[in-house]
Amino acid sequence: MQDGKVTILRFNPEVDSQPHYETYDFPFVQGMSVLDVVLYIYENIDGTLSFSYCCRNSHCGLCGAKINGKPGLMCRESAAREMVLEPLDNFTVIRDLMVDRQEYDKRKDSLRLFLERGEVPAKQPEKVDTEDQENFKVVSRCVECYNCVSICPVTRVKKHEFLGPAGLMQMARHAFDPRDELNRGVVARSSGILNCINCGKCNQVCPHKIEPAKNIKLLRSKYFGEV
């Protein structure tokens, strides 16, 4: 066991006027996760430290934070002996590392994120093209942790004109579904898909290796004939 040091950006809007950094010592063990560190502080040093988590295993997408400047899931990333933790960018901070994901969740409400189809075939299970299913499968891995939204430079400057990678991945799930009959190009356009500059930053922070930028490109070529 060694000494570790973690600096966390603290902010409680009910009492603080400004966010401020605080540093804590923790017993560092090789292989521990960032979540271990915040849990240690919560249990042993400061019970007011606020953060979100639920599944401890990359499924719920709730524990995202900026770890040494890079968005990641705290339950998935290994802790370093010295770290800085900050809330995700591009989201409103509720308290400390806890951010308001509902703002973003609500933006997806109008996207018709369900299977749109007139009739189901008489014979079930129906035949599905294997290649189509492959693309569908990849984007369906998204757990909506919003790491990609927080690092997206277009979202930062055009918050209202550009839905951002996570929402577009949800849309892609249906756009890539061979059974879906809705032309999702209309919504894709109004969600600002053409604003994506394909910088690929989102690809680097996706815990489930989805490569949102690549899939946004696929969506664009599907509806707007771009290559």
Place this chain on the structure above:
Amino acid sequence: MHHFATDVLVIGGGGAGAMAAYEASKHGVKVTMVLKGFPERCGITIMAPGAIAGVGSWHEPGDSRDLHFLDTVRGGSFLNEQRLVRILVEEAPDLILELERIGALWQRKADGESYALRIDGGHSYPRCTFLEDRTGREMMRALFGEVKKRNINILSNTMILKLLKDESRVTGAVGLNLETGETVLLRAKTVILTCGGAGNLYLNTSNPTGATGDGYALALDAGAELMDMEFVQFYPLGFLFPNSLRGNLGALLYYVHLFNNKGERFMEKYDPERLELSTRDRVARAIYTEVKEGRGGPHGGVFADMTYHEPGFIAKMQPALYETYQKIGITPEKDRLEVAPTCHFFMGGVRVDENWQSSVPGLFVTGENAAGVHGANRLSQNALAELLVSGARAGKAAAKLAAEIGQAPVDPREAKTATELAGQMLSREDGIRPVTLRNRLRRLMWEKVAVIRSEASLRGALVELEVLKSQLESQALSLKSRHYNQELVEGLENYFLATVAQCVTKAALLRTESRGAHYREDYPAADNKRWLKHLTIRQKADDLTVQEIPVDLAEIKPEGGAL
């Protein structure tokens, strides 16, 4: 106080809740879903990697629904309610298709048409449909797509603290809005309770944070009966390090050899023929015994060895786990992983009828919150099937009943009392932190009421539980805010956990035999003469009364008494 009225109230937004809400909404009634966390971000279902059991038109030659029935009842050591099992095996297949009709897409064989199927412990044939290693999430996505499409009202981040009822039936529920701190009074004609399991009762668990048995305690308080609470399933191979990963599923039995700290492949002593491929409960007991007798590792587990595989094999077979191994500093090609049993599933729950209605009229209970399907031990992949079947049945029946009856009046004063606890906890200056109390409870249950039990350990636990229960009243918080206060949630959940702990312990003490997941070292054999029975628990005033009731053996009986 926030007032709200609906026809059908669904409490919980896991797979069982979403299925129930979807089904109920088909029948022309107003449906409202209330859940402790955020949609698709809470509950156990999003974590289920496996598959859904069900024998449909796509089945393997030789497989049948009768065989699925038989496997399930044998696996449950004949303690299953056979009517419910029959409904499970008959109705799950069409619901698997139904999920595809609303947007899920299951993995197919090379022809692109018939389902790829998985086999797992206890099933005679591959009969389980899946998508990669995230079947539960796929179910949730499809179901929540419908929930949105149908404009089902969702109250997220709202924790239910009490069910309301009058003399004849359930009339609604009271909750706390965890964002605003406001009391929420929900009036309903019928209620479907789907709060999942209670893995957080134990030190090691594979369950997410919110699985604290709220639904068991809420139903008990409303006058319903709990049944089979002594049957708690432990998965043998949970992670022990790091702490945040503790209890998460760490490895598969097919891919490991298990060693103690003396370098012995100890399964040779416990099941020389099948070794690690013995049943889950046996392996769990073997590990527990090795550790208890001092042959464990530094974190309280044993060592899972995967070095005998060809390099790259584990990475190929279990990519997600392999990545986790690497993150925590284990290279399966050369290192051993320390593992221990972990609390995975509750076979017990609320006693229900064929429509998953409890003994309290209008109160339906589905998914892991209900009892009956799995008996003394659950077969893998039957839980996801169960939540579909129970959700669909209860959703339909609750909607029909709600269409026939009127809204009953409720007393807002009752709502106030139900949430007073939160206020008290927030204003208490000194006391014990919920997390401290929680850790004590989890350790106590792990040491005395887990994989191996005895009269002495259980009696000891009951005494200590009394003490812990009294300490609930002195819980105090570091963070005094009413908004998004995780500590407050933990404090409230502790009340539910303590009640569930008592139920599990009491039933385990009374059942003087070993069956399925319940193992008594002082009564190591199954006793069909005495114990082919359920234990049910009811709350009378402040007391828990336990009763024996017969098991439904409508279709098959145990052969020659041996199990």
